Amino acid sequence: MNLFETLGLSAPLLEAIDDLGFERPSEVQQAAIPVLLAVPTDMVALAQTGTGKTAAFGFPLLHLINPTEHITQGLILAPTRELCLQIASELKQYAKYMPQVHIVAIYGGASIEEQARNLKKGAHIIVATPGRMQDMMRREFVSITHINYCILDEADEMLNMGFYEDIRAILAETPREKNTWLFSATMPTEVAKIAKEFMHHPKEITIGHKNQASDNVLHECYIVNGRQRYEALKRLADANPSIFSVVFCRTKRDTQAVAEKLIEDGYNAAALHGDLSQNQRDLVMKGFRAKQIQMLVATDVAARGIDVDDITHVIHYQLPDEIETYTHRSGRTGRAGKSGVSMVILTKSETKRIKTIERIIQKTFEYKTIPSGMEICEIQLYHLANTIKDTQVNPAVNEYLPAIYDVLNNLNREELIQRMVAVEFNRFYNYYSKSKDLNAESSGEKFSSTEGETRYFINIGERDGYDWRLLKDFLRENIGLGKNDIFKVDVKDTFSFFNTEAEMTQIVLDTFSNFKMDNRAIHIEISQQKSSKGKSKKDRKDKKLLHKGDKRRASRSKDSSAISFSKRKRRK
Structure with missing residues (x-):
């Protein structure tokens, strides 16, 4: 069952939602849509950018307007041309099975006469930037005296951009009995002033805490x-x-x-x-x-x-x-x-x-810490090997292979891999081999030293469905560590890095010594990236002993040393 069906939206909207592949409302949609459909009300909704706010006000707006009335019933104000166009485009997708609904975007940087012609044909919903809206009103190209709904999207951004007076002037031209829906990521003083002056006992919805950043x-x-x-x-x-x-x-x-x-x-x-x-x-x-x-x-x-x-x-x-x-x-x-x-x-x-x-x-x-030059070389080398491994071979190359085999005939497998990887690796190595440490010592309490830490390489990454949160959870669950024992997690395309305290090194290596997931071997190795500063000779000796006889890493670095080089050029 599509969970949007539980929100009370009309059949044409649900049909468009199915076409778009939406199945589960986001948190802000789940909170806002039923409230806006239930009774006429003003609303202040605080939620971060990228949480589905356009649908949170777009679905109710399209549900509530009357397509048979050929007057402007809804006005949406947005801070920029790009956002204005995006909102209009999304609303048109939502209204796919509502052919009578006419949506017009008006914004600066485009022909005002053409936009005026579009408005003259009739617009049930106008999506506008404040500056161009003011201009259209001054020229009497548009009337908003009968609108039922006014939406301020990204209200804090509009006010930060200096649109306070424009917004006040626009809202002053709208009917007092309309409903105003204000959507914002943060709640600065100016937004609160707009809400107090132009809204009547608004319902408040906060996803997370006010001004809180996304958990993602x-x-x-x-x-x-x-x-x-x-x-x-x-x-x-x-x-x-x-x-x-x-x-x-x-x-x-x-x-x-x-x-x-x-x-x-x-x-x-x-x-x-x-x-x-x-x-x-x-x-x-x-x-x-x-x-x-x-x-x-x-x-x-x-x-x-x-x-x-x-x-x-x-x-x-x-x-x-x-x-x-x-x-x-x-x-x-x-x-x-x-x-x-x-x-x-x-x-x-x-x-x-x-x-x-x-x-x-x-x-x-x-x-x-800013990565050292050698850390970058290691990352890029692994990335290159994975890029080579995953490259789709164009059959047209086959006709050239006999001549290429002749050129490379005297190279054995190891030499061929080394030279192929070196083509890209040498550029980064030459650029970074004498690079300086860019990190400045912090006077802050929370600057984390790398002393006493071990950094690891693991052969899973974004292509395996992991981000930094999921990889951290995967490692903690399998190794049996606490919430803060895995840190400095860096997830790349097909591999990743992470840190633990040095005393946990053997536990981590033992856990993944013969580890398989879905019939695939998961390898963890100690990264060549420096993970401890100022260690004693004994510490360094102990670390060498830990790896003595570990042929797998030497073989891997020759064979498929996973790291990838982008095709960026470097000045030498």
Whole structure:
């Protein structure tokens, strides 16, 4: 049974929901839809970005409007052109079996005359940005004097962008007896003022706590010297070969500069900021959604309304001026039930701000170190081997193989694998072999030293259905460790890394010495990444003894040394 059927929605909506493959309402949908359908009411709903808020107000709105009345009955205000278009597109999908319903999007950067013509044909629902809506009202292209429903989506973002007076002016033109539904990720003072002035005893729904960050996002902190911010950014990207990220900067100038440096260094990057034309913004977002751009460098304002479900990382190149903005930034990842990582690059003088953010989002940051050059080489090597293993062979290559066999005839199996891997490995090794430690010592109490820790490699990752939460649970359950005994979990495409305290090393290795899952051998090995600083000669000797006779790792590193190199070029 489709659980949406229990919410009281009309048959045409349920039919569209089935077509879309929706089976279970999200938490905010489960909480909001029955309330909005039951009795006419105002509502304030607080829930993080990516939790299904569009459907939470879209389904009830489409259920409640009367298609036979050819007047505008619903107005939805959204902060950006991108979000406006996205909401309109989703509503049209929901109204697939409601052909009489006409939905019109009006926003800046497009022909106002064309939008006016669309409105003239009749619009049951208008989705608009505040600025363009004000313009249409001044020109008397639109009337909202008879609407029954007004929805403010991403209300906190609209107010952060300076739309307070526009929103007040728009709401002043609407009927007093309408219902207002306010959806927001956070509840700053300005949002509360709007609610108090224009809403009447609203029902309140809070998913999680006010301003709380999503449970699907892991928050990491990296402390560096200010001049090494960019080098730290590159290393974090190289340590995550499958990265698909938004990198946040405070200013347009920094955004453009960082994007240009990344492009120059061979990364698939682009800038998104207010100085771009609408056509340039559209091209950038098209490339990002198609994953032709892996690192989108953006200002907070330009990134408002970005709605892409598969973003793996949000990287805060600089912390935002307004602490509440951190919630919006980090909410770009960990969407639609998937997990994500929010990384902060900061200097020692900024560590106090992390405590403030932790208090607001009610989440704890994990203080981590910027990977060393050799750690990155190891990760990239494993990634390369897995990429080779999983590559689909085009049959057209067969006609060239005899000549290739002749060229490689004098190489045995081991030599062939070594040289094939070295083609990519050498580029990273040459770039990073003399690289410096970028980590700055923290004055904060929570900076975690790697002394006394062991870092492990395990041959399962995202393709096996694991994210950092699920892998941590899997390891804890099988090894029999406590909640905090597994940490620094890094899940890659086909493999992962994690840490334990050094005294647990033998327990971990023994548990997985002959471990199988679904007839597949699961291997855990001690990673070559450095996991202890300042260890004694005796400690190092003990560690060598622990691995003495372990031929499997030597064989693996020659054979299928799992790590992958992206096709990025490196300046040497």
